[in-house]
Amino acid sequence: MKSTPVKTCSPGRIEEVWRREVARFNELHPESLRQHRLAGQHFLFGVPLHWMQDWPSPSPLFLREAQGSRITCVDGLEYDDFCLGDTGAMFGHTPAxxxxxxxxxxxxxxxxxxxxxxxxxxxxxxxxxxxxxxxxxxxxxxxxxxxxxxxxxxxxxxxxxxxxxxxxxxxxxxxxxxxxxxxxxxxxxxxxxxxxxxxxxxxxxxxxxxxxxxxxxxxxxxxxxxxxxxxxxxxxxxxxxxxxxxxxxxxxxxxxxxxxxxxxxxxxxxxxxxxxxxxxxxxxxxxxxxxxxxxxxxxxxxxxxxxxxxxxxxxxxxxxxxxxxxxxxxxxxxxxxxxxxxxITPVAYEQAIGVANGLAQGLEELIHGHGLPWSVTRLGARLELQFCATAPTTAAQAAAAENDALTAVLHLGLLNRGTLLTPFHNMMLAGPATGHGQVARLLANLAEMLTELGA
Ligand SMILES: Cc1ncc(COP(=O)(O)O)c(C=O)c1O
Structure with missing residues (x-):
């Protein structure tokens, strides 16, 4: 059987795609950019908690509304939220x-x-x-x-x-x-x-x-x-x-x-x-x-x-x-x-983990299809995409697999396409309200980004 060649993304290509995605963000998010400038008059770095600067975008999205597994920014754009407040909203935004x-x-x-x-x-x-x-x-x-x-x-x-x-x-x-x-x-x-x-x-x-x-x-x-x-x-x-x-x-x-x-x-x-x-x-x-x-x-x-x-x-x-x-x-x-x-009920877990199963499988197929030396690690509803062929067993191995420029361009590209990941690494969290359609969109957006990056 012919094995798929292992590919990676070249720094030059990452840089080129990055510049395109920054321009796209700026075009799509005039109101977030404006709010960021306004907030900067009284908040350090223009945000109430300086970690909010860690998003890869030129400004963080300014939020209008968050419900279930979706958020809407002040520019009126909607996002499938796989960050879920970096776990704070793991069981959905604003549960009834x-x-x-x-x-x-x-x-x-x-x-x-x-x-x-x-x-x-x-x-x-x-x-x-x-x-x-x-x-x-x-x-x-x-x-x-x-x-x-x-x-x-x-x-x-x-x-x-x-x-x-x-x-x-x-x-x-x-x-x-x-x-x-x-x-x-x-x-x-x-x-x-x-x-x-x-x-x-x-x-x-x-x-x-x-x-x-x-x-x-x-x-x-x-x-x-x-x-x-x-x-x-x-x-x-x-x-x-x-x-x-x-x-x-x-x-x-x-x-x-x-x-x-x-x-x-x-x-x-x-x-x-x-x-x-x-x-x-x-x-x-x-x-x-x-x-x-x-x-x-x-x-x-x-x-x-x-x-x-x-x-x-x-x-x-x-x-x-x-x-x-x-x-x-x-x-x-x-x-x-x-x-x-x-x-936080057993039913909520059943729903979230059911959707996470589909996400894990889809990510693995995508990685395999592109011949990438990457892996997916999983804890129920929480997944991590890592740039190493086998899951790390120590933090040093995990750190060696990090690629900040690649992570940033993937996150920004996904954000511009309506999928939000946590800014800190490649964590994806499914909640009880996360739908299979949102997973399909994440996978399609990631596939598009991989193609753009020549991966
Ligand atoms: C495992 C773990 N414990 C504790 C904390 C601290 O949470 P908080 O920032 O809400 O105090 C974090 C934050 O990311 C965490 O990941």
């Missing part, structure tokens, strides 16, 4: 149960530093969904991760944490380290960081159980914080047995295991740990957990809860350094209740 709840909050209040009547039932639903008996709320996943680290240090009286190279757990200083030439190093891109992060954080390669064991054997590690699969450096899945071995090593060395399921919630109802029978000490979920209303949750075992009570009682009264004023507000609790009861 949440919109109804928000419309009815005028009497119940938004925040009062008091628990409300939905608290007990939300706790029951969280316990049922994720299999952990005790919970606390935070406002963002970053906060939840920060608080778990703090609890873990208080419980174990150990100062260090272990994270994996290529991790991202939000703006949590302790986790913003990389592995450079085998040494834990503060991430080079950090702004304004003055503390020596390497004093209390250790970074080792994902899927390297020997490195984990060596670090844990020091007896200094309070907790390992990891996603079950790395999703922020492309996507790196755990090798068979790695997470089980990690869990066993943590138990052996008295280290707590914290799984950040903020992105891997895409795997199945109940997240990755439930689907694969893992038993972490802590589990963290943010972003989409309350349907897009700022809220994050962290759950823990009964044994952990007892150690947390002990730690709190042993400390002097006063600030614990854990929590923020708006965490667990009525707004967050009601959003969480609506979300857990009516939005």
């Amino acid at each position: 149960p949440l919109a109804n709840m928000l419309a009815g909050t005028s009497k119940t209040g938004l925040t009062a530093m008091l628990p409300s009547v939905s608290t007990a039932s939300v706790g029951e639903r969280l316990a049922c969904m994720f299999g952990l008996p005790f919970w606390q709320l935070a406002t963002t996943a970053s906060d939840a991760n920060r608080f778990v680290i703090r609890w873990a240090r208080a419980m174990t009286r150990r100062s260090k944490i272990l994270v994996f190279d290529g991790c991202y757990h939000g703006t949590v200083d302790d986790t913003l380290v990389d592995l450079v030439d085998g040494k834990t190093t503060a991430r080079a891109s950090l702004l304004g960081q003055v503390y020596d992060l390497t004093q209390h954080s250790v970074s080792v390669p994902f899927n390297d159980i020997a490195a984990v064991k060596a670090a844990l054997a020091t007896g200094e590690i309070a907790c390992v914080l990891t996603e079950p699969a790395l999703t922020n450096c492309g996507m790196v899945l755990p090798q068979p047995g790695f997470l089980e071995a990690l869990s066993a090593a943590c138990k052996e060395h008295g280290t707590l295991l914290a799984l950040d399921e903020t992105h891997t919630l895409s795997t199945a109802w109940g997240g990755y740990a439930k689907a694969y029978g893992l038993s972490p000490d802590f589990l963290i979920v943010g972003k989409a957990i309350a349907g897009g209303v700022p809220c994050a949750v962290y759950g823990f075992t009964s044994a952990a809860a007892q150690r947390m009570r002990d730690a709190k009682q042993a400390a002097a009264p006063g600030h614990s350094g854990i929590g923020t004023t708006l965490a667990g507000s009525q707004l967050a609790m009601q959003a969480l209740a609506a979300s857990l009861e009516q939005i």
Whole structure:
């Protein structure tokens, strides 16, 4: 059988297509460009959060409306949204149960530093969904991760944490380290960081159980914080047995295991740990957990809860350094209740994963048809297209497969054709409202871009 020759895209061709797509964006989006200029008079970089500058387009799209899996920009153009707010809108934009709840909050209040009547039932639903008996709320996943680290240090009286190279757990200083030439190093891109992060954080390669064991054997590690699969450096899945071995090593060395399921919630109802029978000490979920209303949750075992009570009682009264004023507000609790009861349902997963199946198959056919040395990695409704023939097993391999210029031109070309991908890498997220027609359009648009690029 004749094998398909492996092709790549030449930098010259990428540059040529890039210039064409920039011109096309400018022609199609006069109002977004105008809004960007106006916003720039009072917002740094013309955006309320400077990450919004990371889209490949000359200006970010300015949003008019977002519903289900579609968004409309201020120029009146519609998009199939496979970014879904970089996971915050994983279960669809403006889901009806949440919109109804928000419309009815005028009497119940938004925040009062008091628990409300939905608290007990939300706790029951969280316990049922994720299999952990005790919970606390935070406002963002970053906060939840920060608080778990703090609890873990208080419980174990150990100062260090272990994270994996290529991790991202939000703006949590302790986790913003990389592995450079085998040494834990503060991430080079950090702004304004003055503390020596390497004093209390250790970074080792994902899927390297020997490195984990060596670090844990020091007896200094309070907790390992990891996603079950790395999703922020492309996507790196755990090798068979790695997470089980990690869990066993943590138990052996008295280290707590914290799984950040903020992105891997895409795997199945109940997240990755439930689907694969893992038993972490802590589990963290943010972003989409309350349907897009700022809220994050962290759950823990009964044994952990007892150690947390002990730690709190042993400390002097006063600030614990854990929590923020708006965490667990009525707004967050009601959003969480609506979300857990009516939005994050097994049926929603069935729909999203059904569509993701078609997307994965279509991408693989496209890659094969073009003879490209690329691969598709997958966690339920979440897919990652990576520019390497086999899925990476470490962040270093994932990084070696990155091609910023190619990613940017593909994203801009897709955007100009009505398909939106997350700006940071080639992640595609299907939600319950994502339709097969949207997948077909994504694949047709990608095929057109590949042809333009001579791939
Ligand atoms: C795995 C993971 N955890 C936590 C966070 C932090 O979420 P947030 O920025 O909402 O605090 C992120 C953000 O991308 C993430 O990818």
